[in-house]
Amino acid sequence: MNEQLKTRSARSNELELIRAIASEPYKSRAARPIWLQIYDRLADACAGGSLRQGARLPGENHLAEIFSVSRLTMRKALSKLQQEGQLQARKGVGIFVRRCPTRYRIKDNLRFSESLKADADRIETNTLELIRCSVSAEAAVGLGIDRGTQVIFLKRLRVVDGEPIYLTDKEFPACRFPDFETIYEKNQSVTEVYRAHGISQHARAETRVTGGFATSDDSRILKLSDRTPLIKVSSTNCDADGVPIEFTLGRWPLSSVELVF
Amino acid sequence: MNEQLKTRSARSNELELIRAIASEPYKSRAARPIWLQIYDRLADACAGGSLRQGARLPGENHLAEIFSVSRLTMRKALSKLQQEGQLQARKGVGIFVRRCPTRYRIKDNLRFSESLKADADRIETNTLELIRCSVSAEAAVGLGIDRGTQVIFLKRLRVVDGEPIYLTDKEFPACRFPDFETIYEKNQSVTEVYRAHGISQHARAETRVTGGFATSDDSRILKLSDRTPLIKVSSTNCDADGVPIEFTLGRWPLSSVELVF
DNA sequence: CAGTGGTCTAGACCACATG
DNA sequence: ATGTGGTCTAGACCACTGG
Numbered sequence: 001m002n003e004q005l006k007t008r009s010a011r012s013n014e015l016e017l018i019r020a021i022a023s024e025p026y027k028s029r030a031a032r033p034i035w036l037q038i039y040d041r042l043a044d045a046c047a048g049g050s051l052r053q054g055a056r057l058p059g060e061n062h063l064a065e066i067f068s069v070s071r072l073t074m075r076k077a078l079s080k081l082q083q084e085g086q087l088q089a090r091k092g093v094g095i096f097v098r099r100c101p102t103r104y105r106i107k108d109n110l111r112f113s114e115s116l117k118a119d120a121d122r123i124e125t126n127t128l129e130l131i132r133c134s135v136s137a138e139a140a141v142g143l144g145i146d147r148g149t150q151v152i153f154l155k156r157l158r159v160v161d162g163e164p165i166y167l168t169d170k171e172f173p174a175c176r177f178p179d180f181e182t183i184y185e186k187n188q189s190v191t192e193v194y195r196a197h198g199i200s201q202h203a204r205a206e207t208r209v210t211g212g213f214a215t216s217d218d219s220r221i222l223k224l225s226d227r228t229p230l231i232k233v234s235s236t237n238c239d240a241d242g243v244p245i246e247f248t249l250g251r252w253p254l255s256s257v258e259l260v261f
Numbered sequence: 262m263n264e265q266l267k268t269r270s271a272r273s274n275e276l277e278l279i280r281a282i283a284s285e286p287y288k289s290r291a292a293r294p295i296w297l298q299i300y301d302r303l304a305d306a307c308a309g310g311s312l313r314q315g316a317r318l319p320g321e322n323h324l325a326e327i328f329s330v331s332r333l334t335m336r337k338a339l340s341k342l343q344q345e346g347q348l349q350a351r352k353g354v355g356i357f358v359r360r361c362p363t364r365y366r367i368k369d370n371l372r373f374s375e376s377l378k379a380d381a382d383r384i385e386t387n388t389l390e391l392i393r394c395s396v397s398a399e400a401a402v403g404l405g406i407d408r409g410t411q412v413i414f415l416k417r418l419r420v421v422d423g424e425p426i427y428l429t430d431k432e433f434p435a436c437r438f439p440d441f442e443t444i445y446e447k448n449q450s451v452t453e454v455y456r457a458h459g460i461s462q463h464a465r466a467e468t469r470v471t472g473g474f475a476t477s478d479d480s481r482i483l484k485l486s487d488r489t490p491l492i493k494v495s496s497t498n499c500d501a502d503g504v505p506i507e508f509t510l511g512r513w514p515l516s517s518v519e520l521v522f
Numbered sequence: 523c524a525g526t527g528g529t530c531t532a533g534a535c536c537a538c539a540t541g
Numbered sequence: 542a543t544g545t546g547g548t549c550t551a552g553a554c555c556a557c558t559g560g
Contacts, residue, residue, distance in 0.1 A: 029529080029530090029555085030555085030556080033528075033529060033530090034529080034530080035529080035530090059544070059545060059546080060545080060546065060547095061544090061545090069530080069531090070530060070531045070532065070533095071531090071532090071533095072333075072529095072530070072531075072532095073529080073530060073531080075546090075547090076529090076530095080488065083490075084474065089545090089546060089547090090538095090539085090545085090546080091537075091538055091539075091545070091546050091547065092537075092538035092539035092540075092544080092545050092546065093538085093539060093540080093544095093545065093546080094544095094545065094546080095545090095546080103471065108522065206521065206522070207521070207522045208519055208520065208521050208522075209470050209492070209519070209520040209522070210364065210492075210516075210518070210519045210520070211472065211490065211491075211492050211513075211515030211516055211518075212515070212516065213345065227341065229344075229472065229490035229515055231470070231471075231472050231492070252472075254472030254473070254490055254515075255471075255472055255473065257471070257472075258469055258470070258471045259469065259470040259471070260467065260468070260469050261369065261467070261468045261469075261470070261522050290536085290548080290549090291536085291537080294547075294548060294549090295548080295549080296548080296549090320525070320526060320527080321526080321527065321528095322525095322526090330549080330550090331549060331550045331551070331552095332550095332551090332552095333548095333549070333550075333551095334548080334549060334550080336527090336528090337548090337549095339527095350526090350527060350528090351526085351527080351557095351558085352526070352527050352528065352556075352557050352558075353525080353526050353527065353556075353557035353558035353559075354525095354526065354527080354557085354558060354559075355525095355526065355527080355558095356526090356527080523559095523560085524558105524559090524560090525557105525558085525559085525560105526556100526557080526558075526559095527555105527556095527557085527558100528554105528555080528556080528557095529553100529554085529555075529556100530552105530553080530554080530555100531551105531552085531553080531554105532550105532551100532552100533549105533550085533551095534548100534549080534550080535547105535548085535549080535550105536546105536547080536548075536549100537545100537546095537547080537548100538544100538545075538546085538547095539543105539544090539545075539546105540542105540543090540544090540545095541542090541543090541544105
């Protein structure tokens with residue numbers, strides 16, 4: 001069976017499933033708003049696994065017709081599913097089933113891959129940006145350095161089983177790492193950079209957890225819809241002498257992570 | 262000046278402020294959707310303090326007219342402000358300015374009031390429910406006890422400067438605390454209950470942080486809109502011998518807390 | 523009772539991505 | 542060129558709250 005046929009057949013299965021889901025009569029509007037009832041059914045199908053991850057849903061107009069509601073009502077249901085990270089809409093393309101909110105357990109003081117490798121099959125780390133610039137206001141406080149100081153800025157994205165899951169901005173005092181770029185580019189490892197600059201140990205000094213909302217950049221990179229709620233984790237790492245050498249600001253989709261301390 | 266006049270005058274000031282905010286021309290729709298521009302302006306007024314906390318906004322129809330948009334567009338802007346906890350709508354009543362997302366720093370392993378008392382003027386603890394029942398699935402794991410075991414269930418709400426900020430469900434193994442209710446009712450203190458049952462020390466065994474969305478109960482109690490994003494913190498406390506004696510599930514509005522570890 | 527926020531409709535235009 | 546999701550309108554009915 002060739003690719004095109006497989007795709008067509010799969011898409012047709014999705015359509016049948018949606019039709020089945022939509023065919024049940026609604027409960028009274030007073031009991032639960034229609035858009036929430038639609039949300040419930042789609043969320044169940046999503047969590048139950050009957051909707052394949054990565055599958056494309058019919059268009060909004062089509063969906064509205066299938067569920068016998070106006071497009072706006074349909075959009076309200078879809079919008080909540082997007083906010084929760086179960087679906088992702090791409091303008092001009094379509095709506096796709098995101099990896100369902102698996103929760104990744106992250107143990108503090110363990111490196112990311114260490115915490116995760118038991119759970120996941122494929123973990124990738126993508127380096128999105130590596131430049132030298134002035135320290136951000138937030139990192140200046142964390143690193144205990146003055147505004148205007150030069151830092152090395154590193155933006156990375158962790159992709160687990162094909163889904164972007166964790167976005168980090170790291171800042172390092174530039175004066176400590178003259179050869180950062182050269183070393184980092186060899187194997188994309190910060191630990192290697194540390195070692196090459198004579199830092200054999202490092203420890204986490206403090207971790208702060210807050211909530212917030214995705215900027216449009218964050219949304220784009222994490223393949224989420226705009227203004228999705230996020231969990232933000234900021235932390236400072238120190239060398240053996242207790243001098244700060246790294247400030248990290250990490251962002252997770254709200255329902256995709258469980259931090260354990 | 263009597264109360265009614267004061268209220269009327271204050272409300273009129275709010276109206277003038279809103280009119281001023283709305284009078285500026287919009288940027289092009291392509292640059293930023295109108296509803297987001299309205300959101301920006303209201304969020305600024307809210308954060309800048311020009312909108313008094315607790316103030317009531319004009320009705321949606323009126324607001325839509327003032328901002329020269331349809332009611333739906335207006336609602337979209339208001340809805341984002343509600344999701345972020347800056348506004349709160351009460352059906353049949355009106356839309357009110359919530360305490361702006363102050364962030365409360367909570368240090369792990371400190372009791373709530375200890376972490377907070379530096380920041381806040383008035384802290385209240387309201388006991389909402391105190392019953393004996395079967396252990397919840399989540400607490401059963403945390404406490405290491407079997408399903409069906411009896412526990413004491415305690416639901417409390419922390420109110421800081423008049424704003425509900427932190428909602429907790431606590432469960433304690435019933436067999437350990439025969440006199441829980443009697444002791445607790447004297448001064449609303451769990452520590453006192455511990456002491457009365459011969460537990461002089463207790464320590465936090467593990468803390469888990471996740472994100473989630475408010476149930477309709479949560480929303481009502483925390484005076485938030487439905488399905489607002491939350492930060493959830495679950496933790497287990499143990500006695501001196503390391504035996505679990507308390508499981509706590511706490512919920513905060515997403516933007517109202519900063520957890521420090 | 524009047525006014526509020528919550529829901530829902532039918533229709534329209536736009537910017538965007540893909541073939 | 543077509544279809545997609547994103548935005549916006551004008552109008553309607555409902556359930557709820559308060560006086």
